[in-house]
Amino acid sequence: MIGRSITMSETQEAVGERLLMIPGPVPVAESIREALAQPTLGHRDPQFVAHFRSALHKLLRLVDGADALPVIVAGSGTLAMEMALLNTLPAQAPILIATQGVFGDRMRQIADTLGLETDEVRAEMGQAVTPEQLQVALQQRRYNAVTLTHVDTSTGTMVDLRALAGVIKAQQPEALILVDGVCATGGVPEYMDAWDIDLILAGSQKALGLPPGLALLIVGPRAQAARRALARVPSYYGDWERWRPIMENPDGYFATPATNLVVALDRALAMIFEEGPEARFARHEAMARGLRRGLAELGFESFAATEHQAPTLSVLRYPSGVDAGQLLRDMYNQGIVIADGIGKLAGQVCRIGHMGNIGAREILQVVDTAERVLGGGRANGSAMRAARAALQETGLSET
Amino acid sequence: MIGRSITMSETQEAVGERLLMIPGPVPVAESIREALAQPTLGHRDPQFVAHFRSALHKLLRLVDGADALPVIVAGSGTLAMEMALLNTLPAQAPILIATQGVFGDRMRQIADTLGLETDEVRAEMGQAVTPEQLQVALQQRRYNAVTLTHVDTSTGTMVDLRALAGVIKAQQPEALILVDGVCATGGVPEYMDAWDIDLILAGSQKALGLPPGLALLIVGPRAQAARRALARVPSYYGDWERWRPIMENPDGYFATPATNLVVALDRALAMIFEEGPEARFARHEAMARGLRRGLAELGFESFAATEHQAPTLSVLRYPSGVDAGQLLRDMYNQGIVIADGIGKLAGQVCRIGHMGNIGAREILQVVDTAERVLGGGRANGSAMRAARAALQETGLSET
Known part of the structure; x- marks a missing residue:
């Protein structure tokens, strides 16, 4: 069995009436919410400092960045994206943005806002940028940086x-x-040092399994050096050099950290290591497979090309003839929250998140509900059988 | 009696082993922590949207800004300071910064970072900038903006x-x-429209009584117009024009809001209106008086000039002969967390916060502990008697 049952059962309890299966925010395990709700500690309290230090350390371990600087600030993934660019690149620096959707496009908007010179290499919708595409793009011009989603x-x-x-x-x-x-x-492997990655940024409300509210960056040595080479950056709160002393030794003050969220982050990261990162990544693969096999029986087809599907969410075309809005409402009323497409894909696809600390039980709940909502009295359980079979193949049991 | 007893007693329970009496973060009432720990809602969930809308509305009501735009984003007060400047002022714009301490100085650092032309009018340490000082400063030059702490x-x-x-x-x-x-x-009155204030910024972890993690701004019509007059601002996440559609109608998406903190903010603001803002301000005045009268008996003297003391915290010189570090440690070990001075005042003064949802009981706990710590066996209860008498004069009862 992949994924400890305690993880899943406590999440089950945590989500209460509705199961939040959008691609972030995700359901937050009860023990993480309990950590969040602990009496607020002072930012210099030894107990808080220990949590902060531990969270910073675990974040490095998660991505194997031996000499990286972890940065945790109140914010969102979008702020982390902005910090990644503004701390490493002088104005007018040329950068190449690899984009396969809305969030690569957002990176470009941020780069434009910061006055960078942006080129892009773009995958067709539903595809991912390939090594061959990138190779061609890199032959055109020298870049200070390349961003990858x-x-x-x-x-x-x-x-x-x-x-x-x-x-x-x-x-x-x-x-x-x-x-x-x-x-x-x-939710998926990322190895900074082994793969020569200079910076990874993240938000708290996705595969880490926390509520939203934190911007996270892990900054490798070359990215740190790039910041030091800049005379100034045009931001105060977003300048990680101002945060560095705190991230190296949290017993200090720059701006007040989001104490309760940091304590919760320490718990969430501890859960990752209790499960084991490799087991966690395998669980994400298994959940993706179970969900997709089940929903395929109902006529949902992957929007993402098979070889590029992410294990953390599924973007699926609605079955033909299905009223998207009605389906989302019916699912919601049955206790399952999934999301419509965004941008051009609104009304064309649904987006179902399956990341963080959920497991087979939640996957089957989604499939079961979709089957009942779409099939009504004619539902014959074939979707559930397919999902169960797929989960069993992967070793992810139901409880 | 000022301040409902339920507010205080639930806080009492909330703080657990130690009472957090630093000037932010503050103790968070149990009902606010319960709201914080609710199962995470999707950012488009009607329940969440209702909380967000309600919090935005209440924030306006709190400062009487009829046509203002409230902005709530994941961040800290420092981010809110930066957003206040970057959204209203073009590069090289002249601004006057009124400063009476570290946080006015911080505003100047932020302004310098953003490339503004800064002049300052400075109060002596322990004084506040006066109307006369400001009048003189304003005769020197025309400014796009004046910042006040x-x-x-x-x-x-x-x-x-x-x-x-x-x-x-x-x-x-x-x-x-x-x-x-x-x-x-x-914690103290601020009336935007009546007092011609164009923008108020705040953090969540002070007199609002929440954990840290939110940057809050209330932006009046002239400040909104100033943003619209700027061709661009050099930030993406910090550009409130990008957030405006969400703040006008939270049923949308720009960057994921800190959902759990926003739900908690809605609760915290509801508590303010249940108590009544005027009663709340009076409670803060009363707590300040009780604390100071009690600690004066032990030899603590206000660092702030009497006529400029804030009701939300007390900055007090240590009694002569007292080892500051030892006192802070002893208080901590006795369950009371207070803060040392910052910057030049480290080791010279202590800083005690008394804001948010605490009451007479917490004030007396601080006084009692200080009396026992400093007096040892010779403590005669005079500090407690003085504090109690002061609180009774104000009508703030103990329970």
Whole structure:
């Protein structure tokens, strides 16, 4: 069995009346919510400092960045994206943005806002940027940095991060490799040092299993050096050099950290290591397979190309003839919250998150509810049987 | 009796082993922590949208800003300070910064970072900027904006906000009036429209009684217009124009809001209106008086000049002969967390917060503990008697 049953059962209890299966925020396990609700500690209290220190340390361990600087500030993934660019690149620096959806496009908007010179390499909708595409793009011009979206939450696609980083390293070894891990970190493997990644950024409300409210960055040595090479950055709160003393030794003050969320983060990261990162990644793969096999029986087809599907969420075309709005409402009324497509994909696809601390039980709940909602009295349980069979193949049991 | 007993007793329970009496973070009432720990809602869930809408509305009501735009984002007070400047002022714009401590100085650092032309008018340590000082400063040059720190957390001083705003309005009616309310909003009166204030910014972990993690701004019509007059601002996450559609109608998406903290904020603001803002402000005055009268018996003297003392915290010189570090440790070991001075005042003063949802019981706990710690066997209860008498004069009963 992959995934400890305590993890799943406590989540089950945590979600109360509705199961939140959108691609973030995700259901938060009860023990994490309990940590969140502990009496607020002072930011210099030894107990809090110990939690903060431990969370910073675990974050590094999670991505194997031996000499990286972890940065945890109140904010969102979008702030982390902005911090990644503004701390490493001078104005007008040329950067290449690899995009396969809304969040790669957002990276470009942020880069434009910061006055960077942006080129992009773009995957077709439902595809991921390939090593070959990237290779061609890198032949055109020298870049200070390349940004990669590991998983794009709008299309459900995942790039082959290791391969892309390898291409960049081979062709432009000086270029920084900046990775948006918002819908990936904690749910799929990311190895900074082994894969030559210079920076990974994330939000708290995705595969880490926390509520939203934290921006997280893990900053490798070359990205740290890039910041030091900048005379100034045009932001105060977003300047990680101002935060550095706190991140190196949390017994200090720059701006008040989000104490309760940091305590909860320490718990969430502890759960990752209790389960084991590899087991956790396998659980995410298994959940994805179970969900997709079950919903395929009902006519849902993956929007993401098969070879690029992310394990953390599924972006699925609605079965033909199904009224998207009605389906989402019916699911909601039956206790399952899933999301519509965003941007151009609104009304075309649904997006179902399956990341963090959920397990087979939640996957089967989604499939069962979809089957009943779509099939009515004619539902014959074939979707549930398919999902169960797929989960059993992967070793992810129901309880 | 000022302040409902339920508020205080639930806080009492909430703080567990130690009572957090630093000037932020503050003890968080149990009902607010319960709201914080509710199962995480999707950011488009009607339940969440209702909480967000309600919190935004209540925030406006709190400061009487009829046509203001409330902005609530994951962050800290420092981010709110930065957003106040970057959204209203073009690069190189001249601004006047009124400072009476570390947080006015921080505003200047932020302004420098953003490339503004900063002049300052500075109060002596322990004093607050006066209308006369401001009047002189405003005669030197025309400014796009003047920033005021309502309460400076480093010195415990409060400006006469209404009078200062009146001076600015009379002398430079075009200048924006930007107020740092971080240690004030929710604990002392601030009336935007009546006092001609263009913007108030705050953090969540002070007089509002929440854990840290939210940056709050209330943006009046002239400050909104100033943003619209800017071609661009050099930030993406911090650009309130990008957030505006969400703040006008939270049923949308820009970046994921800190859902659990927003639900808790809605609860915290509801508590303010259940108590009544005027009663709440009076309670803060009463707590300040009780604490100071009690500690005066032990030899603590106010660092802030009497006429400028803020009701939300007390910055007090240690009694002569007292080892500051030892006192703080002894208090901590006895269950009371208070803070040392910051910056130049480290080791010279202690800082005691008394804001949010605490009451007479917590004030007396601090006084009692200080009396026992300092007096040992010779403590005769005179500090407690003085504090009790002061609280009774104000009508703030013990339970």
